[in-house]
Amino acid sequence: MPFCEDCGKWFSEKHRHTCPSVWEVQKIDDDDYWVERRGYDEEEAAEAYAEYYNGDGAMLDHGQIEVRVRKPGSTDCKVFEVSAEIAVSYHIVEVDN
Numbered sequence: 001m002p003f004c005e006d007c008g009k010w011f012s013e014k015h016r017h018t019c020p021s022v023w024e025v026q027k028i029d030d031d032d033y034w035v036e037r038r039g040y041d042e043e044e045a046a047e048a049y050a051e052y053y054n055g056d057g058a059m060l061d062h063g064q065i066e067v068r069v070r071k072p073g074s075t076d077c078k079v080f081e082v083s084a085e086i087a088v089s090y091h092i093v094e095v096d097n
Contacts, residue, residue, distance in 0.1 A: 025049040028066040042069040046080040
């Protein structure tokens with residue numbers, strides 16, 4: 001499976017790849033710091049920011065965050081509330097005695 005160096009996504013050779021758009025994302029209480037994240041829409045960009053922000057478990061410690069998302073250089077923003085949760089899965093296999 002090929003890897004796109006531009007957007008960092010894996011894609012199938014069977015389909016034409018189009019990189020997600022670049023968006024600027026900012027945590028609400030961090031007014032001077034915008035980061036670029038990719039997504040096909042603002043919501044995906046907010047999720048990509050959450051993955052970046054939660055790299056050290058920060059969202060799991062603080063519950064949820066609010067972020068602004070805009071097209072690069074724009075003043076129009078959408079605001080999203082983002083939270084994270086841990087999912088536990090159990091796998092059971094019978095063993096012979």
